[in-house]
Amino acid sequence: MSSSQQDNATTDYDIAIIGGAMVGSVLALGLVQLTERKLKIALIEAVAPSDEHPGFDARSIALAHHTIKSLKEIGVWSNIENLGTPINHIHISDRGNFGMTQLNAGELNVDYMGQVVELAQVGQQLYKALQQSAVNLFCPNSITELTATPEHHKLTLNSGQQITAKLVVAADGVNSVVRQQLKLEQQVIDFNQSAIIANIACEQEHQNRAWERFTNTGPLALLPMRPENQQNRLSLVWALSPETTNEWMSLPKSEFLSKLQHAFGFRAGQFIDLGERFSYPLKLSYMPRPIHHRCVFVGNAAQTLHPIAGQGFNLGMRDILALIKVISRQSNGADVGSSSVTHGYLKLREQDRSNTINRIEFLVRGFSNDLWPMAITRNLSLRLLSYLPPLKAPIAKAAMGYTTA
Numbered sequence: 001m002s003s004s005q006q007d008n009a010t011t012d013y014d015i016a017i018i019g020g021a022m023v024g025s026v027l028a029l030g031l032v033q034l035t036e037r038k039l040k041i042a043l044i045e046a047v048a049p050s051d052e053h054p055g056f057d058a059r060s061i062a063l064a065h066h067t068i069k070s071l072k073e074i075g076v077w078s079n080i081e082n083l084g085t086p087i088n089h090i091h092i093s094d095r096g097n098f099g100m101t102q103l104n105a106g107e108l109n110v111d112y113m114g115q116v117v118e119l120a121q122v123g124q125q126l127y128k129a130l131q132q133s134a135v136n137l138f139c140p141n142s143i144t145e146l147t148a149t150p151e152h153h154k155l156t157l158n159s160g161q162q163i164t165a166k167l168v169v170a171a172d173g174v175n176s177v178v179r180q181q182l183k184l185e186q187q188v189i190d191f192n193q194s195a196i197i198a199n200i201a202c203e204q205e206h207q208n209r210a211w212e213r214f215t216n217t218g219p220l221a222l223l224p225m226r227p228e229n230q231q232n233r234l235s236l237v238w239a240l241s242p243e244t245t246n247e248w249m250s251l252p253k254s255e256f257l258s259k260l261q262h263a264f265g266f267r268a269g270q271f272i273d274l275g276e277r278f279s280y281p282l283k284l285s286y287m288p289r290p291i292h293h294r295c296v297f298v299g300n301a302a303q304t305l306h307p308i309a310g311q312g313f314n315l316g317m318r319d320i321l322a323l324i325k326v327i328s329r330q331s332n333g334a335d336v337g338s339s340s341v342t343h344g345y346l347k348l349r350e351q352d353r354s355n356t357i358n359r360i361e362f363l364v365r366g367f368s369n370d371l372w373p374m375a376i377t378r379n380l381s382l383r384l385l386s387y388l389p390p391l392k393a394p395i396a397k398a399a400m401g402y403t404t405a
Helices: 022-034 065-073 119-131 177-182 242-249 253-264 312-329 339-367 372-387 389-399
Strands: 011-018 041-044 060-064 085-087 089-094 100-104 114-118 136-138 143-148 153-157 162-170 187-202 209-214 220-224 232-240 271-274 278-286 295-297
Touching: 011 022, 022 041, 022 119, 022 312, 060 065, 060 312, 065 114, 065 312, 085 220, 100 389, 114 119, 143 177, 162 177, 177 295, 187 242, 187 339, 209 253, 220 253, 232 242, 232 253, 242 278, 253 271, 278 339, 295 339, 312 339
Parallel strands: 011 041, 011 162, 041 136, 089 209, 162 295
Antiparallel strands: 060 114, 085 114, 089 100, 143 153, 153 162, 187 232, 187 271, 187 278, 209 220, 220 232
16 A cells, blocks of 8 residues: 655546545455456555544444355455454344344354454455555545536645545445535435444353343443453443433443343343443434445445444445446446446445334334334334244344345
């Protein structure tokens, strides 16, 4: 990787990726690998490697089985595979009710259903890989102006540099600067929830189990993590009302752990310690049409999901794969920013995006509703899944990131 910061001369690129968090970094590395370095790629990232990156924060994420398979195919998984904790078993339940089901990797004939990684650690490894790649990194840098011409986009950076790109890929998150520059539509659904995330120390080993539990305060998930300082660890994501979130963020550790234990129960054993808590509002935001002239949107720039099913990055990963597939089909010397590329990407993504967004919205509303008809329906559904394997199969495949779209 070269850091192109030396002069203000315009430099021509095939592709400029805006945003160097997980989606942008993986896309850059995948394109370099699969196009055999034939494309000139720029990656523009506002946050210096030495600073705390909001895209590589304290969260842990579950990479679905399909995502890991795809990361292997594009040559990126080897950079982070030693960071993962396998999920072999998922337990789903509704607190205080009879609804419960379980998903098991062995029953699905796979080694694991997914793996949990800590974003901060992933960010360090991906940056090292970028340093050794053919990607030209502009960092710390950001775009201040985006000007379209028939042949390319001209990007003006806050350093004063100007570059051109035949294709701009916006991977710059939910508050995408690219989208704002182009004045494109974004639809937002406010769930009136916030998430508290934290690492939890537990007295017993997690045995590679993940838990999804629906409670009267809001859905919560516990993901298995690698031990640290001889402590068994779980990653918590708990969706709560904004008022409850504000109150519980400032509770003493012991009180917060007591509330978590009461809501979750003792299936994972006694919770004994709590790391730093973070919170963020939960909204569904998406672009109805994540393309523009010589521009495509991927990951959270295209859609940001509620974390209830852990599908946010996994959906973004499918964005990446679709884009790489379309670009790889182009013959040598072909225009990577042509309408055949942008519309080809849109065609590959429409059904999967729509299905996943609708499914997540249904889950959020269905499992955050305590009215008795809804509660009975969801508990019967969970119980039926336990007794009717054919009904469970598509749920398990969706959890592993596989789609029929």
